[in-house]
Amino acid sequence: MTVIANTLIVITISVGVLFTLVTMIGILRLPDVYTRAHAASKSTTFGVLSILLGVFFHYWLKEGLFSIQLLLAIVFLFITSPIGGHLMGRAAYISGVEKSPLTVGDELEEVVEEAKRKARPRPEID
Amino acid sequence: MAFQILLNVFIAVIWMLINSSVSATSFIVGYIIGLLLIVLFRRFFKQRLYIGRLWSATKLFLIFLKELTLSNISVLMVVLKPDLENIQPMIFALPTELEHDWEITLLSSLITLTPGTVVLYVSDDQSTLYIHAIDVDDVDEAIHSIKNTFEKAILEVSRS
Numbered sequence: 001m002t003v004i005a006n007t008l009i010v011i012t013i014s015v016g017v018l019f020t021l022v023t024m025i026g027i028l029r030l031p032d033v034y035t036r037a038h039a040a041s042k043s044t045t046f047g048v049l050s051i052l053l054g055v056f057f058h059y060w061l062k063e064g065l066f067s068i069q070l071l072l073a074i075v076f077l078f079i080t081s082p083i084g085g086h087l088m089g090r091a092a093y094i095s096g097v098e099k100s101p102l103t104v105g106d107e108l109e110e111v112v113e114e115a116k117r118k119a120r121p122r123p124e125i126d
Numbered sequence: 127m128a129f130q131i132l133l134n135v136f137i138a139v140i141w142m143l144i145n146s147s148v149s150a151t152s153f154i155v156g157y158i159i160g161l162l163l164i165v166l167f168r169r170f171f172k173q174r175l176y177i178g179r180l181w182s183a184t185k186l187f188l189i190f191l192k193e194l195t196l197s198n199i200s201v202l203m204v205v206l207k208p209d210l211e212n213i214q215p216m217i218f219a220l221p222t223e224l225e226h227d228w229e230i231t232l233l234s235s236l237i238t239l240t241p242g243t244v245v246l247y248v249s250d251d252q253s254t255l256y257i258h259a260i261d262v263d264d265v266d267e268a269i270h271s272i273k274n275t276f277e278k279a280i281l282e283v284s285r286s
Contacts, residue, residue: 022206042239112247
């Protein structure tokens, strides 16, 4: 039983550390803000989730403490982190951050141009 | 759905009062009896049974966990590739059939959490999601897989 518990804890925490590390490498290597948003907003979620899960297993199986707060932290992370990623990407796109030249297609450009044109106030004629 | 759950809790409380034993055990027994009664009387409810909806929500959660793990591994492969000159990011439009606000929020959260795709923009009439994909070989295939997994599961949850 102790062996199983130890294996579970070690595996979850190492997976978490691995994915957090990969996120960091991704932020350094990827070319533009949108591709970095991929690495930043999601692999971290998965990494932090795994680490929290490992801590939860540690306290539950070894110390006998069933920590609800850690589970709540996982749920809150899941709810908030995609919204953060979406808002950063959207704000970057609308304020006109350059895409990397590798980008092969863009179906959003016209839509945002149209919306900006509508939102811009008409120049006064006097 | 909320009405059925309330009714079920009410039956459980009645069962506790009948047995005059206020404890968790008798509440659970009463809840199971209430569930059986609700299943028996299902033709009198306009909506479908809440237990079925609960089951499809569980299925959605399992699909999500599976996709999260698989696609995290695929992003790991992309990031650790020796030459990053070969990736092909792309912004594509995904037409969606979902109508309610919460369904679209849920779908875009799920799409954003599965690596490889980030939702950048929801069109004003809420009929199209604009998605940034990190490495697209075949856009149609990506759209097809999102539609087949997440959208289908969400539609199944919200079907009345």
